[in-house]
Amino acid sequence: DAGVTQSPTHLIKTRGQHVTLRCSPISGHKSVSWYQQVLGQGPQFIFQYYEKEERGRGNFPDRFSARQFPNYSSELNVNALLLGDSALYLCASSVGLGSSPLHFGNGTRLTVT
Amino acid sequence: TQLLEQSPQFLSIQEGENLTVYCNSSSVFSSLQWYRQEPGEGPVLLVTVVTGGEVKKLKRLTFQFGDARKDSSLHITAAQPGDTGLYLCAGGNQDHSGGGADGLTFGKGTHLIIQP
Numbered sequence: 001d002a003g004v005t006q007s008p009t010h011l012i013k014t015r016g017q018h019v020t021l022r023c024s025p026i027s028g029h030k031s032v033s034w035y036q037q038v039l040g041q042g043p044q045f046i047f048q049y050y051e052k053e054e055r056g057r058g059n060f061p062d063r064f065s066a067r068q069f070p071n072y073s074s075e076l077n078v079n080a081l082l083l084g085d086s087a088l089y090l091c092a093s094s095v096g097l098g099s100s101p102l103h104f105g106n107g108t109r110l111t112v113t
Numbered sequence: 114t115q116l117l118e119q120s121p122q123f124l125s126i127q128e129g130e131n132l133t134v135y136c137n138s139s140s141v142f143s144s145l146q147w148y149r150q151e152p153g154e155g156p157v158l159l160v161t162v163v164t165g166g167e168v169k170k171l172k173r174l175t176f177q178f179g180d181a182r183k184d185s186s187l188h189i190t191a192a193q194p195g196d197t198g199l200y201l202c203a204g205g206n207q208d209h210s211g212g213g214a215d216g217l218t219f220g221k222g223t224h225l226i227i228q229p
Contacts, residue, residue, distance in 0.1 A: 004155070033216060035216070035217075035219075040221070041221055042117075042201050042203070042219030042220050042221050042222050043156065043201070043203075043217075043219045044219070045216025045217060045218070046216075048216060056216055058216055090155050090156070092155070101146075101158050101161065102158065102217070103158075104148075104155030104156050104157070105155050106153065106154050106155050107154075107155055
């Protein structure tokens with residue numbers, strides 16, 4: 001079975017631009033979470049979606065937004081990119097809420113110049 | 114704001130040695146998870162502990178959750194080069210999974226290198 005897939009794997013953007021990152025969860029998983037991992041740090045929670053609804057939001061500015069589609073895939077959008085947005089963006093899926101472990105994808109490496 | 118501090122940040126030892134890494138917080142967590150992350154990949158869940166004092170074993174890895182559910186340790190016996198990686202601990206405030214509305218709180222990780 002395919003794991004969590006993320007695209008693109010690498011991306012270079014310029015300050016002020018916007019970016020869309022995509023995530024396909026494991027088949028049968030209905031929850032998707034997004035995390036930002038800056039070099040040398042642990043992942044930091046951005047959003048959690050379940051059944052197309054936002055169920056949790058971390059401490060990130062409104063420039064960050066996300067949505068989940070009927071097929072449970074998800075997009076993370078970041079507007080007005082800053083140099084500090086350079087990071088590995090990780091998507092994780094789980095069967096649902098409750099006692100469902102997270103399965104992470106390999107991430108999208110975003111570089112903002 | 115809840116924080117998880119991991120120590121040591123870096124550890125390089127010889128194959129066959131034993132080691133322990135620590136994950137500490139001033140806050141109580143409902144659950145504590147350990148992940149291993151290799152370069153270019155996402156974190157992979159190793160174990161979840163939910164009960165104070167709980168001990169879980171995964172082959173040569175032993176995980177313990179502190180009695181007060183504020184800290185945890187990971188002990189590796191007879192380390193192998195394949196154990197090399199970034200070990201992350203993560204605390205959850207709701208249920209046992211993704212942390213609910215607050216997500217998981219991750220530590221900065223311990224970079225472990227096992228030299229052959």
